Amino acid sequence: MTNYLLLFWIFFKTGLFTIGGGMAMIPIIQQELVSRGYMTVAESIDMVAISQMTPGPFAVNAATFAGYNLAGVPGAVVATLGIMLPSILICLIVARFFFRFQESPIVRSTLSGIKPVVLALILSGLISVFRSAVLPELSLTAIDFPVLLIAIVLSLLLLKTKISPALLILLSGAFGAVFLRS
Amino acid sequence: MDNNHHIPQKLSLKKLLNIFLITFKIGSVTFGGGMAMLTIISAEFSEKRDWVSGDDISDIAAVAQTLPGIIAVNVSILTGYRIGGVPAALVAGLGSVLPSFIVLCIIATFYSVLSDNVYVRGILRGVSGAVVALFVSTLYKMSRKNVKDLWGLGFFIIAIALMLIFPSLSVIYIILGGALLGFVLYYLILRRSGGAGND
Numbered sequence: 001m002t003n004y005l006l007l008f009w010i011f012f013k014t015g016l017f018t019i020g021g022g023m024a025m026i027p028i029i030q031q032e033l034v035s036r037g038y039m040t041v042a043e044s045i046d047m048v049a050i051s052q053m054t055p056g057p058f059a060v061n062a063a064t065f066a067g068y069n070l071a072g073v074p075g076a077v078v079a080t081l082g083i084m085l086p087s088i089l090i091c092l093i094v095a096r097f098f099f100r101f102q103e104s105p106i107v108r109s110t111l112s113g114i115k116p117v118v119l120a121l122i123l124s125g126l127i128s129v130f131r132s133a134v135l136p137e138l139s140l141t142a143i144d145f146p147v148l149l150i151a152i153v154l155s156l157l158l159l160k161t162k163i164s165p166a167l168l169i170l171l172s173g174a175f176g177a178v179f180l181r182s
Numbered sequence: 183m184d185n186n187h188h189i190p191q192k193l194s195l196k197k198l199l200n201i202f203l204i205t206f207k208i209g210s211v212t213f214g215g216g217m218a219m220l221t222i223i224s225a226e227f228s229e230k231r232d233w234v235s236g237d238d239i240s241d242i243a244a245v246a247q248t249l250p251g252i253i254a255v256n257v258s259i260l261t262g263y264r265i266g267g268v269p270a271a272l273v274a275g276l277g278s279v280l281p282s283f284i285v286l287c288i289i290a291t292f293y294s295v296l297s298d299n300v301y302v303r304g305i306l307r308g309v310s311g312a313v314v315a316l317f318v319s320t321l322y323k324m325s326r327k328n329v330k331d332l333w334g335l336g337f338f339i340i341a342i343a344l345m346l347i348f349p350s351l352s353v354i355y356i357i358l359g360g361a362l363l364g365f366v367l368y369y370l371i372l373r374r375s376g377g378a379g380n381d
Binding site: 013015016017018019020021022023027028031032035042045046048049050051052054055056057058059060061064065068069073076080083084086087089090091092094095096098101105106107108109110111112113114115116117118119121122123124125126127129130132133134144146147148149150151152153154155157158159164165166168169172173175176177178179180181182 | 205209210211212213215216218219233244245247248249250251252253254255256259263265268271272275278279281282284285286287289290293294297300301303304305306307308309310311312313314315316317318319320321322323324325327328329330334335337338341342345346349352353354356357359360361362363364365367368370376
């Protein structure tokens with residue numbers, strides 16, 4: 001794919017509508033790229049894992065990775081610039097004119113409407129990665145039990161302990177290399 | 183309010199280079215998103231060098247999370263701006279993402295060559311369980327912060343229903359719909375009636 005303008009636009013939109021952290025961005029990227037056939041859901045899971053394991057901002061990692069897979073280094077440059085540009089423009093405007101804007105009742109009430117939608121985005125992301133990782137054949141008779149087990153154990157560890165997500169991903173990868181070769 | 187808006191200090195080329203090197207270092211060692219990055223930014227630019235104040239850092243934390251866009255990029259742009267205006271903001275933004283960019287390009291090269299290898303497939307299969315867990319923990323941690331009342335719960339249910347029933351409907355419209363309804367409900371309706379006595 002070498003339609004750089006489209007690639008830039010997809011990531012610009014994604015950056016613009018990412019509110020409250022990188023995980024909320026994943027369903028948007030999935031919708032834009034998977035529906036156009038540029039990426040499979042399984043590849044998007046790899047993208048999330050790799051972006052979490054590497055240092056730096058998660059969203060930038062994901063954009064660079066997706067852009068590179070679609071169109072090499074130029075694709076990575078275009079996707080990364082696209083996802084950053086909304087941040088840059090909006091921050092420079094806000095920093096210049098109204099640093100205290102988040103105390104405005106209009107901004108607060110608008111955000112009160114957006115935040116539940118962001119939570120719904122995370123849930124839809126969860127449903128989509130769960131289907132692809134645990135039910136790859138979309139049938140209850142073909143549950144990937146080892147993967148389900150990893151998901152349950154790691155969910156508990158992430159919620160109950162302070163072990164870093166990057167370390168847990170690394171360990172589950174090592175587990176997979178040893179036990180889940182197929 | 184105006185003391186927040188101080189005039190950026192005089193900016194030398196050496197200082198710009200320093201900002202780049204420090205943010206590059208921060209970008210190479212930060213795991214775990216924008217707020218983790220802010221902790222290191224605060225240590226480097228406020229505690230160690232006193233280029234921005236502690237008040238600036240807490241303003242930056244609040245604004246960076248509220249604005250659309252990538253929180254970590256918001257943090258570095260806002261910090262850079264406070265130190266030295268637009269040039270410093272751009273340099274800080276570039277410095278903080280460049281390590282990611284380089285590392286991910288290298289990994290993506292290997293990924294496209296190795297993604298069919300049985301060991302790599304095994305690793306990725308194990309890791310896919312971890313990604314499910316990441317969504318579970320994000321969902322849990324966000325749930326209390328993002329849904330604060332019954333209206334919010336209603337917004338959440340409608341939004342997830344729309345996403346599941348109409349998978350091809352762009353989620354961007356759902357976000358915009360939430361923004362508009364949030365403004366109408368919380369600003370125009372509840373705030374007025376709350377002002378009348380029952381908050």
